[in-house]
Amino acid sequence: MATYKGIQGYSVQVLSSDPPTAISVGQLWYNSTDYNFKITQAGGGAWATGGNFTRVGSTDVRMSGTQTATLMAGGYAPGVLDEALTEKYDGTSWTEVADLNLARYNGFMAGTQTASVFAGGVSIGVNQVKSETWNGTSWAEGNNMTIARAGGGSAGTQTSMIAIGGHTPVNGACYTYDGSCWAASPASLNTARYSGGPAGASATSAIYAGGAPGYMAVSETFNGTSWSEGHNLNVARYALGGFGIATEALVCAGYKPSGSPRDANETETYDGTSWSTASVMGTARYGVGAAGGPGGISSGIIGGGNGDGGLNKASEEWNSPVYTIKTVTVS
Amino acid sequence: MANTYCTATHTGKGFYTHDDRNTFYLSGHPGDVWAVGNTTAGISWINRVNGVAKVKADAQAIVDAGVEEAQVIYDAESEEYKSANPRPETYILP
Numbered sequence: 001m002a003t004y005k006g007i008q009g010y011s012v013q014v015l016s017s018d019p020p021t022a023i024s025v026g027q028l029w030y031n032s033t034d035y036n037f038k039i040t041q042a043g044g045g046a047w048a049t050g051g052n053f054t055r056v057g058s059t060d061v062r063m064s065g066t067q068t069a070t071l072m073a074g075g076y077a078p079g080v081l082d083e084a085l086t087e088k089y090d091g092t093s094w095t096e097v098a099d100l101n102l103a104r105y106n107g108f109m110a111g112t113q114t115a116s117v118f119a120g121g122v123s124i125g126v127n128q129v130k131s132e133t134w135n136g137t138s139w140a141e142g143n144n145m146t147i148a149r150a151g152g153g154s155a156g157t158q159t160s161m162i163a164i165g166g167h168t169p170v171n172g173a174c175y176t177y178d179g180s181c182w183a184a185s186p187a188s189l190n191t192a193r194y195s196g197g198p199a200g201a202s203a204t205s206a207i208y209a210g211g212a213p214g215y216m217a218v219s220e221t222f223n224g225t226s227w228s229e230g231h232n233l234n235v236a237r238y239a240l241g242g243f244g245i246a247t248e249a250l251v252c253a254g255y256k257p258s259g260s261p262r263d264a265n266e267t268e269t270y271d272g273t274s275w276s277t278a279s280v281m282g283t284a285r286y287g288v289g290a291a292g293g294p295g296g297i298s299s300g301i302i303g304g305g306n307g308d309g310g311l312n313k314a315s316e317e318w319n320s321p322v323y324t325i326k327t328v329t330v331s
Numbered sequence: 332m333a334n335t336y337c338t339a340t341h342t343g344k345g346f347y348t349h350d351d352r353n354t355f356y357l358s359g360h361p362g363d364v365w366a367v368g369n370t371t372a373g374i375s376w377i378n379r380v381n382g383v384a385k386v387k388a389d390a391q392a393i394v395d396a397g398v399e400e401a402q403v404i405y406d407a408e409s410e411e412y413k414s415a416n417p418r419p420e421t422y423i424l425p
Contacts, residue, residue: 262417
């Protein structure tokens with residue numbers, strides 16, 4: 001008969017407190033404080049609630065950074081209209097910081113909580129060329145985009161960013177930012193569109209999935225030279241949120257052509273080849289902001305958005321895998 | 332398994348956890364209505380968040396009222412907003 005020591009090479013450890021979950025997956029131990037045998041399991045990815053925005057509900061906000069160091073800017077709310085508000089998140093709560101110089105929504109944003117870019121977008125009904133940079137404290141005017149653009153996707157960092165597609169008119173052209181100036185990207189999307197789900201680490205590596213007009217499922221990846229069409233999303237939609245990198249991405253939320261409700265709670269993950277369905281969000285919505293940082297899809301955050309109940313100020317945090325400590329019982 | 336329903340105020344961080352989501356069905360709806368898997372874990376969550384239990388018909392009525400309220404706000408919005416955002420629609424709770 002196999003024994004624990006025979007399999008693991010050591011006896012069941014007696015610990016006064018539970019070990020960190022990330023390093024104890026599959027391990028069994030005896031907790032001498034609460035007198036229980038325990039194991040750590042790694043479950044599938046899932047969403048949990050994050051902090052609520054300090055502002056009222058808002059749609060078409062933009063986010064950058066990571067799940068525990070997020071920056072959110074811009075947006076739109078009925079009654080408030082175009083928003084200049086900027087908030088930062090520490091993994092627990094949102095705090096208002098210095099406003100954008102130009103209130104707007106549906107812009108292009110990339111970077112970190114201490115170094116971001118916000119460009120383009122819509123202000124008072126007009127697409128904008130203005131680009132602002134964030135230094136961790138305040139927004140400063142940067143060099144303008146070469147064309148007024150809104151509603152597309154964005155990915156990368158403050159010094160290597162790509163703005164993908166957008167409107168008006170519906171466009172597949174892309175633009176890159178090097179920390180100083182905007183320039184036309186060497187390649188355009190094969191399918192012109194806006195309101196897709198973006199992800200990517202730099203101006204030369206990105207993915208863009210779904211979008212409008214209509215309800216698109218198309219997904220394209222960018223290698224720095226050209227956009228290539230890949231495996232379609234399982235659920236066609238627009239106004240998605242996305243984060244991750246070109247070879248490991250996540251999209252969620254959006255608005256679907258059918259269903260009840262048509263607001264999407266579906267999550268899909270990309271492994272470099274195809275999109276797979278994952279655990280759904282807690283609240284269906286569209287027009288969310290999203291951020292995840294450079295680490296793929298192990299963690300990320302979405303927030304805000306619109307839906308059948310109106311605007312949303314809640315955020316949700318994605319983690320994969322989800323580690324849990326279980327008490328071993330005899331039954 | 333059928334769902335059960337409650338209203339509960341979304342308090343932000345920790346309102347539901349990753350473990351909750353991997354353990355029972357949960358979805359949020361207008362009017363702070365939550366559809367919850369009718370399991371021991373789901374009922375425990377309702378108690379944890381001080382949820383007020385609702386029968387489905389009452390929960391649906393709260394959702395419908397929330398959607399109608401959102402429709403009034405939407406209808407007062409600009410054409411620019413309406414062109415980019417679909418009008419809220421009523422739907423049937425899961």
